[in-house]
Amino acid sequence: MIDINNVSKWYGQFQVLTDCSTRINKGEVVVVCGPSGSGKSTLIKCVNGLEPFQSGTILVDGTSVGAPKTNLPKLRSRVGMVFQHFELFPHLSITENLCLAQMKVLGRNHEEAHNKGLQLLDRVGLKAHAEKFPGQLSGGQQQRVAIARALAMDPIAMLFDEPTSALDPEMINEVLDVMTQLAAEGMTMMCVTHEMGFARRVAHRVIFMDHGQIVEDAAKDEFFGSPRSERAQQFLSKILQH
Amino acid sequence: MTLNLNWGILLEESATGDGPYWTLLATGLQWTLATALTGWVIALLVGSIVGVLRTLPYRPLALLGDIYVEVFRNIPLLVQLFFWFFVWPEVVPQEIGRWMKQDMPYPEFITAALGLGWFTAARVAEQVKSGILSLPRGQKNAALALGFSLPQTYRLVILPQAFRVVIPPLTSEFMNIFKNSAAALAIGLTELTFQMKQMVEYSNEVIVSIAAVTTIYMTLAFAVNRGMAWLEKKARVPGMIGGGR
Numbered sequence: 001m002i003d004i005n006n007v008s009k010w011y012g013q014f015q016v017l018t019d020c021s022t023r024i025n026k027g028e029v030v031v032v033c034g035p036s037g038s039g040k041s042t043l044i045k046c047v048n049g050l051e052p053f054q055s056g057t058i059l060v061d062g063t064s065v066g067a068p069k070t071n072l073p074k075l076r077s078r079v080g081m082v083f084q085h086f087e088l089f090p091h092l093s094i095t096e097n098l099c100l101a102q103m104k105v106l107g108r109n110h111e112e113a114h115n116k117g118l119q120l121l122d123r124v125g126l127k128a129h130a131e132k133f134p135g136q137l138s139g140g141q142q143q144r145v146a147i148a149r150a151l152a153m154d155p156i157a158m159l160f161d162e163p164t165s166a167l168d169p170e171m172i173n174e175v176l177d178v179m180t181q182l183a184a185e186g187m188t189m190m191c192v193t194h195e196m197g198f199a200r201r202v203a204h205r206v207i208f209m210d211h212g213q214i215v216e217d218a219a220k221d222e223f224f225g226s227p228r229s230e231r232a233q234q235f236l237s238k239i240l241q242h
Numbered sequence: 243m244t245l246n247l248n249w250g251i252l253l254e255e256s257a258t259g260d261g262p263y264w265t266l267l268a269t270g271l272q273w274t275l276a277t278a279l280t281g282w283v284i285a286l287l288v289g290s291i292v293g294v295l296r297t298l299p300y301r302p303l304a305l306l307g308d309i310y311v312e313v314f315r316n317i318p319l320l321v322q323l324f325f326w327f328f329v330w331p332e333v334v335p336q337e338i339g340r341w342m343k344q345d346m347p348y349p350e351f352i353t354a355a356l357g358l359g360w361f362t363a364a365r366v367a368e369q370v371k372s373g374i375l376s377l378p379r380g381q382k383n384a385a386l387a388l389g390f391s392l393p394q395t396y397r398l399v400i401l402p403q404a405f406r407v408v409i410p411p412l413t414s415e416f417m418n419i420f421k422n423s424a425a426a427l428a429i430g431l432t433e434l435t436f437q438m439k440q441m442v443e444y445s446n447e448v449i450v451s452i453a454a455v456t457t458i459y460m461t462l463a464f465a466v467n468r469g470m471a472w473l474e475k476k477a478r479v480p481g482m483i484g485g486g487r
């Protein structure tokens with residue numbers, strides 16, 4: 001589903017990604033972790049073309065992201081993305097947030113978009129908030145709406161970039177629950193997160209990044225059982241202490 | 243010293259032969275309104291386009307926007323008006339230049355409205371740009387990630403927020419354009435300040451003339467201020483403070 005082959009990227013002289021390769025199969029849940037600044041966000045943004053990269057290839061469902069003739073908006077409309085800071089559109093109501101892209105990008109009519117939006121809002125447990133504005137919801141609620149907004153596009157895969165790291169602790173689980181349910185339904189997911197409990201429960205594979213490189217790419221049990229690299233061991237011991 | 247204010251002069255027949263003095267001022271007000279409002283429409287349109295250009299990820303377009311702002315903001319308005327009125331018709335192809343000088347209707351008004359519009363557009367562009375840059379960067383990415391094209395991203399996500407942010411600074415630009423329209427008297431537009439000078443000259447009632455026109459300018463400023471405050475209130479979104487985070 002997502003094929004990342006030897007991707008390298010530079011910001012000027014600074015190399016952010018070095019020769020990254022991995023593959024995420026249909027229905028697979030892959031957690032990406034690693035220290036801050038290791039290039040996790042950059043890598044995940046390369047997958048839907050929000051960041052360009054200078055060498056290597058990324059194929060999403062067979063479409064090459066970096067190819068000049070690729071219709072990026074079309075490709076992006078098929079890949080859902082959830083951000084650390086939710087990024088709901090603050091000038092639009094929750095319902096409008098859910099409907100806008102369905103109508104303007106997919107060309108669905110208002111009723112269709114509305115029904116779909118409300119159905120997903122119900123699924124994330126927020127139906128009662130349909131007519132509110134993002135600024136009137138808590139962080140956890142906003143992030144659940146953001147997930148519903150991405151799902152409304154019927155994506156073939158979902159990308160999460162630290163979806164819970166801007167949340168107060170008591171709100172983290174409500175978001176992880178939605179993600180867990182999504183994984184159980186077979187959604188293909190690439191999740192940058194430091195929630196190792198979630199990774200243990202839900203992930204099939206764990207990728208560990210450091211200094212722009214994929215240092216470890218292992219099945220979950222293998223990763224948590226005996227990570228091969230010293231860096232990953234250090235990282236895990238630090239993160240699991242909390 | 244006693245101030246002998248003869249307010250009655252406003253009702254007296256003017257020596258210009260155009261009716262009572264108050265009609266002189268009324269004509270001036272009409273031209274001031276027409277010039278400022280036309281100029282404002284141009285300023286909003288051009289300024290929004292230039293402001294957006296300056297935030298685009300295409301260097302040449304952004305540079306073009308930057309140059310526009312630097313040129314139009316840094317040359318005195320009066321010089322710009324003189325340029326458009328006296329120099330421009332000589333620069334353009336002869337045919338067009340002749341038309342401008344001889345057949346163009348209301349040449350002072352058209353020149354003033356356009357000149358004021360271009361000038362104010364540079365200031366509007368500056369506000370629009372900073373409004374756009376004040377939004378969280380993630381908003382653009384979120385819109386693109388949903389599959390919106392870049393034009394859709396601006397139209398549906400970025401500009402509706404940016405304009406809300408810039409209503410207060412735009413209010414003062416809108417008020418400024420009424421004041422700045424007085425510069426058009428230099429190219430002979432019979433706007434309010436021009437008419438005030440006329441009235442002073444013919445009636446010798448300096449204080450009444452200036453007081454009357456001052457009152458009119460202040461009323462205009464007040465109306466713009468209230469109007470924009472109303473707009474800001476209309477555009478306010480629950481839970482959204484200024485638009486940024």
Ligand SMILES: Nc1ncnc2c1ncn2[C@@H]1O[C@H](COP(=O)(O)OP(=O)(O)O)[C@@H](O)[C@H]1O
Binds near residue numbers: 034039
């Ligand atoms: N626009 C940019 N220009 C220059 N350097 C950047 C830019 N964005 C990110 N970086 C750098 O790239 C590295 C990787 O960043 P990022 O992918 O955000 O890391 P992570 O998500 O793992 O914390 C960091 O060192 C960061 O400073």
Ligand SMILES: [Mg+2]
Binds near residue numbers: 040041042162
């Ligand atoms: Mg990051």
